Amino acid sequence: MAQEKKKTKSEKNxxxxxxxxxxxxxxxSLLIISxxxxxxxxxxxxxxxxxxxxxxxxxxxxxxxLGSKFIGLDKFKFLFEDAVFLRxxxxxxxxxxxxLITTTITAIAFAVLLNEIRSVIAKKTxxxxxxxxxxxxxxxxxxxxxxxxxxxxxxxxxxxxxGAITAPINFFAHPKYFWxxxxxxxxxxxxxxxxxxxxxxxxxxxxxxxxxxxxxxxGRLQKIFHITLPSIKPTIMILLMMNIGxxxxxxxxxxxxxxxxxxxxxxxxIDIYVLNWGISQNDFAxxxxxxxxxxxxxxxxxxxxNQIAKHTGEERLF
Amino acid sequence: xxxxxxxxxxxxxxxxTKKKSKGIKTHxxxxxxxxINSLIMIIFVVxxxxxxxxxxxxxFNDGIDAVRGGIYLWPRKFAIKNYETVLAMENLITGAKITxxxxxxxxxxxxxxxxxxxxxxxxxxxxxKSQLSLFWIITMYVNGGMIPVFLLYRNMxxxxxxxxxxxxxMVSAWNMLVIRTYMQGLPDSLEESAQLDGAGYMTVFxxxxxxxxxxxxxxxxxxxxxxxxxSWFDAMLYNRMKTEYTTLQYELMKLLSSVMxxxxxxxxxxxxxxxxxxxxxxxxxxxxxxxxxxxIICLYPFLQRYFVTGLxxxxxxx
Numbered sequence: 001m002a003q004e005k006k007k008t009k010s011e012k013n014x015x016x017x018x019x020x021x022x023x024x025x026x027x028x029s030l031l032i033i034s035x036x037x038x039x040x041x042x043x044x045x046x047x048x049x050x051x052x053x054x055x056x057x058x059x060x061x062x063x064x065x066l067g068s069k070f071i072g073l074d075k076f077k078f079l080f081e082d083a084v085f086l087r088x089x090x091x092x093x094x095x096x097x098x099x100l101i102t103t104t105i106t107a108i109a110f111a112v113l114l115n116e117i118r119s120v121i122a123k124k125t126x127x128x129x130x131x132x133x134x135x136x137x138x139x140x141x142x143x144x145x146x147x148x149x150x151x152x153x154x155x156x157x158x159x160x161x162x163g164a165i166t167a168p169i170n171f172f173a174h175p176k177y178f179w180x181x182x183x184x185x186x187x188x189x190x191x192x193x194x195x196x197x198x199x200x201x202x203x204x205x206x207x208x209x210x211x212x213x214x215x216x217x218x219g220r221l222q223k224i225f226h227i228t229l230p231s232i233k234p235t236i237m238i239l240l241m242m243n244i245g246x247x248x249x250x251x252x253x254x255x256x257x258x259x260x261x262x263x264x265x266x267x268x269x270i271d272i273y274v275l276n277w278g279i280s281q282n283d284f285a286x287x288x289x290x291x292x293x294x295x296x297x298x299x300x301x302x303x304x305x306n307q308i309a310k311h312t313g314e315e316r317l318f
Numbered sequence: 319x320x321x322x323x324x325x326x327x328x329x330x331x332x333x334x335t336k337k338k339s340k341g342i343k344t345h346x347x348x349x350x351x352x353x354i355n356s357l358i359m360i361i362f363v364v365x366x367x368x369x370x371x372x373x374x375x376x377x378f379n380d381g382i383d384a385v386r387g388g389i390y391l392w393p394r395k396f397a398i399k400n401y402e403t404v405l406a407m408e409n410l411i412t413g414a415k416i417t418x419x420x421x422x423x424x425x426x427x428x429x430x431x432x433x434x435x436x437x438x439x440x441x442x443x444x445x446x447k448s449q450l451s452l453f454w455i456i457t458m459y460v461n462g463g464m465i466p467v468f469l470l471y472r473n474m475x476x477x478x479x480x481x482x483x484x485x486x487x488m489v490s491a492w493n494m495l496v497i498r499t500y501m502q503g504l505p506d507s508l509e510e511s512a513q514l515d516g517a518g519y520m521t522v523f524x525x526x527x528x529x530x531x532x533x534x535x536x537x538x539x540x541x542x543x544x545x546x547x548x549s550w551f552d553a554m555l556y557n558r559m560k561t562e563y564t565t566l567q568y569e570l571m572k573l574l575s576s577v578m579x580x581x582x583x584x585x586x587x588x589x590x591x592x593x594x595x596x597x598x599x600x601x602x603x604x605x606x607x608x609x610x611x612x613x614i615i616c617l618y619p620f621l622q623r624y625f626v627t628g629l630x631x632x633x634x635x636x
Contacts, residue, residue: 132615136611143603
């Protein structure tokens with residue numbers, strides 16, 4: 001009887017089981033697991049946060065955080081007076097935004113168009129092929145891309161054949177091509193994968209809507225624009241929000257692997273800057289400061305997006 | 319021309335004929351749509367598959383001949399030498415062994431720990447349920463950044479060991495949440511009836527919940543395994559000097575940079591190559607790429623339904 005009462009109570013306000021000795025004993029195994037996992041989390045996820053102190057110190061690895069001298073915001077001052085860092089921020093933001101926009105559009109377009117394929121076998125085959133690039137590492141994708149864009153690669157070959165150019169373009173030597181190449185690489189790799197969620201959302205649309213539209217004489221394009229797209233709008237919004245917080249995180253591997261001295265001005269991102277200063281130059285404090293800037297901006301973006309969603313009445317992340 | 323004439327005629331006559339013309343029009347539109355849509359899908363498939371097939375063709379081509387370019391879907395001068403060379407390269411063999419080891423160990427340990435944690439936080443009566451969830455959700459948004467993490471691993475003497483590939487990434491909040499969401503969808507009555515029979519939490523986890531969670535376990539295992547198989551940055555950052563702990567992808571990356579340095583002077587390379595062996599970084603890299611992606615390409619189509627359901631659980635909550 002007592003247990004039953006407790007159950008209904010706990011169902012009313014979730015997570016409010018009273019902490020009693022009996023309960024603790026009963027949940028011993030859960031508590032032991034929680035303990036170990038929490039210790040793990042504290043070490044590997046929370047302890048590095050104490051390293052942020054380094055950014056405010058003249059950090060010397062030999063002296064450690066406790067022994068190093070505090071210098072206030074000098075490292076941040078250096079960062080924001082460094083023309084390279086300002087350019088790096090621009091690159092990270094612009095490439096992140098460009099990638100987010102292009103990958104979202106291609107994924108939605110692919111999902112919508114694939115959904116219009118009537119033959120089940122064709123649909124399955126195309127979809128299976130579309131996932132494939134997601135499983136390849138960036139090392140392989142950039143390698144393949146490098147082959148395709150090289151002076152003897154397929155792109156130059158095609159452009160020469162149709163007479164658009166007379167001599168092969170060295171795509172990796174001109175800064176103006178770098179951002180589009182990165183955006184294309186992201187689309188190539190992730191379109192099919194990102195489309196999975198949109199396809200799932202499309203399949204949950206009530207078929208009656210389409211039938212009603214057909215009776216009213218709507219064409220297939222009209223149905224896409226008036227039924228399919230509005231129906232998956234909540235999914236699109238929530239994914240966009242989740243990804244906006246990640247805009248600054250999405251700039252490392254491709255840029256690091258495809259970048260070279262000639263396009264350095266447009267290819268370097270915050271993470272590459274951190275790697276260059278922190279690991280290669282051993283200036284841990286400066287690298288940490290740049291990392292803090294990235295984290296803070298990312299969190300701010302997430303919070304802002306969440307607030308906007310709250311005010312516009314869209315679904316929220318938290 | 320004929321069509322417009324037909325249309326005007328129909329417009330002048332009334333009622334039923336008009337409706338019929340609309341039917342014909344939408345029929346035509348639908349046909350055009352189908353044709354254009356199919357074309358788009360074909361282009362999509364070609365763009366996705368061509369670079370990979372091209373790499374396969376290059377990998378079977380004679381090295382010096384390949385540098386001239388112009389290889390599409392079939393090797394011009396067939397050679398097996400590239401594969402012989404790749405399979406005899408000691409660093410690649412070491413890399414392959416380490417990659418297999420980290421994929422197996424990393425996936426198993428991550429699966430066990432994430433499943434246990436998900437089980438704990440999905441128990442409705444667990445006393446620290448919400449606190450523990452929050453503790454892990456925070457880690458999704460806040461992290462110390464590259465430098466503090468690097469210093470932590472160095473202080474823990476994890477750098478320069480194999481374990482730096484397995485231990486740090488073991489618990490991931492995202493994977494945990496995917497499993498948790500799935501477990502929360504299982505009926506509570508299963509757990510309750512087992513507990514009435516005297517089963518403890520661990521028995522419930524092993525005997526009742528886990529067998530039902532096989533699909534979501536497969537999903538998470540796939541995500542972790544692909545991540546492990548494809549990672550290279552940790553090998554470069556933490557084990558740069560330890561060649562015995564190199565990974566396949568890191569070795570591929572080194573091959574890629576040698577190709578990139580060589581490109582731009584392709585003609586010079588082919589002249590130099592004429593005297594050297596019949597292999598070049600280009601063909602070697604292609605062969606190594608094929609060897610690396612083969613296991614994934616063979617496996618992923620069979621795991622499709624798992625990652626599709628997994629992504630849908632993790633992404634859209636209806």
